[in-house]
Amino acid sequence: MEILETSRLVLREFRLQDTDSLALVLSDPETMRFYPAPLKRPEVEQWIARNLSRYASDGHGLWAMVLKSTGEMIGDCGLTVQDVDGPTDIEIGYHIRRDLWRQGLATEAARACRDYGFAHLTVPRLISLIRPENLPSRRVAEKNGMKIASETMRKGLLHYVYAITREQAPSGLSI
Numbered sequence: 001m002e003i004l005e006t007s008r009l010v011l012r013e014f015r016l017q018d019t020d021s022l023a024l025v026l027s028d029p030e031t032m033r034f035y036p037a038p039l040k041r042p043e044v045e046q047w048i049a050r051n052l053s054r055y056a057s058d059g060h061g062l063w064a065m066v067l068k069s070t071g072e073m074i075g076d077c078g079l080t081v082q083d084v085d086g087p088t089d090i091e092i093g094y095h096i097r098r099d100l101w102r103q104g105l106a107t108e109a110a111r112a113c114r115d116y117g118f119a120h121l122t123v124p125r126l127i128s129l130i131r132p133e134n135l136p137s138r139r140v141a142e143k144n145g146m147k148i149a150s151e152t153m154r155k156g157l158l159h160y161v162y163a164i165t166r167e168q169a170p171s172g173l174s175i
């Protein structure tokens, strides 16, 4: 099922047949350097299954990112439920295949997810949880209008809680 379309991308729900394409993203040691380890193939399958469960329980999750010019599945971006330190939050997350970095694709997808989130959910804010060392991801969050709101520990590691409130979101939605 297609969720969103931007000028260069389509975001749609994952299917198990995406495993090979997603492994090119999540099994890459460089892409996963801020995670405990690159994912092995069964973990990529579990990762897709977890997002299929999220679609069913939450109505959203991380979605498959398809590059319209080639039809390839090149990463993920989407909305996941997170318990930070207060009420439940919705996080915008993203991962992109390494050969396609620095073309503005994560920013394009993240902004579309921000606009989708504020349009379809009643949340007062959207967040991104990012390790301080992850400068590319921090820059995507900043270009998505987010600022550091607080800090939190995830799996024993410090993360910044980047956030944008509904009031701070641009009024001209991109979707």
Ligand SMILES: CC(C)(COP(=O)(O)OP(=O)(O)OC[C@H]1O[C@@H](n2cnc3c(N)ncnc32)[C@H](O)[C@@H]1OP(=O)(O)O)[C@@H](O)C(=O)NCCC(=O)NCCS
Residues within 6 Å of the ligand: 030, 031, 032, 034, 094, 095, 096, 097, 100, 101, 102, 103, 104, 105, 106, 107, 108, 129, 130, 131, 134, 135, 136, 137, 139, 140, 143
């Ligand atoms: C984070 C990530 C998704 C960014 O994807 P991307 O498509 O390359 O991002 P964009 O092209 O939209 O770039 C956004 C900004 O980040 C900057 N940026 C991208 N890579 C960078 C790098 N390696 N170092 C410094 N800045 C970087 C870009 O220059 C751009 O800022 P600018 O417009 O001011 O120049 C990608 O690097 C990735 O998949 N990283 C690994 C997974 C990950 O860490 N995900 C986030 C978990 S919190």
